[in-house]
Amino acid sequence: MPPAKKRTRTYDPARTRTAVLAQLGNVRQAVRTLTPEQLGLPTRLPGWTVRELVAHIGMAVTAVGRSLDRPEPARQDAVLLDWPFATSANSSAIDDFTRRLAGDHPDLDAYLADVEQGLTGQLDAYPGTRLLATNAGALPLADYLVTRTVELVVHTDDLNAAVPGLDVPHDRQALAAATRLLADALAVKAPGGSTEVRIPPFAVVQCVEGPRHTRGTPPNVVETDPLTWIRLATGRTAWHDALRDAELSAGGDRADLSGLLPLMA
Known part of the structure; x- marks a missing residue:
């Protein structure tokens, strides 16, 4: 008898949206408390200070909007589980973009507020079925949003590791x-x-x-x-x-x- 086929895990789009916005809100609230000295601390990401790390967190969220600005792919050619294996291909470009963002946005709280407002508007305007051109291939918006929980949770942990005592909380649904x-x-x-x-x-x-x-x-x-x-x-x-x-x-x-x-x- 052949083994039972594993069922692909699904994610509730409404809960994913709430989780992403909640975790972004947790980061933003913590960033408001950071001093210039803390923003200059090194992180476990080579060459990045806390300032670059925060800029990158915002960049990970605005990736949704950058994808929505491109023409919609004709068909889906990737699945959610392709994404974890496609994240290292553009590391050099990501580093350059992050550094530019950090230089262009000295007020990181205002920057994250704009990121949050932009994402909320995009999720209100587009259905979860809208296809996006991503680094892993063409994925539905609802699936790509799940990948943002990974980005936010991982980099929140990086932020906590860099700033002793910061202790930014992890939203339970984002962590899940x-x-x-x-x-x-x-x-x-x-x-x-x-x-x-x-x-x-x-x-x-x-x-x-x-x-x-x-x-x-x-x-x-x-x-x-x-x-x-x-x-x-x-x-x-x-x-x-x-x-x-x-x-x-x-x-x-x-x-x-x-x-x-x-x-x-």
Whole structure:
């Protein structure tokens, strides 16, 4: 009997919209409190200060509008899970654009307010089915908006790492969507059913070739929390460091996922 086909995960467009705007609002509220000295602090993104990082967060959101400004593709030729594997292609152009934005917008609160207003208007004006030309291919607006939760959650974590005590909160729905998208991307990269990856309370996926688990306790189990998983998937944390620091547990012959990570560079 062939294995059951996995059902593609779906995301509620209204909840995604609320999550993206909530996380952007969390960032904006925190940015208002930053001093010039804090804006000049280095981040874990090479060559970027906090100022560049904040500019890039806004840029990640305005990507929606830049895509809407282009002609609508004739047909969809990509799926949501193509996106995590297509993010590194334009890294040099992204760096240049980010630096220009940081220089052009000294008032970052006003900049993020404009970003928020623009996104709200765009989401009011266009249906979720509207196709966008993205770096991964032609995707519906509703799907592309899910990718913005990853950008916002990842870079909020970068911001917290750069500014001691800032502690920008993560919107629960944004964190959930980002966790699930990156967990599903792992299952795409390493298809199979021998290893169960648990990221409570948001995701459980089966991956890695080998004997398929059907009942009882799986022989290969990986478990971690959502933020640690996101750091692993995006290269902010190394597998062996997370194991050493007890941020991750992994048991079984096929539970070492270090060769599969990061998913996004």
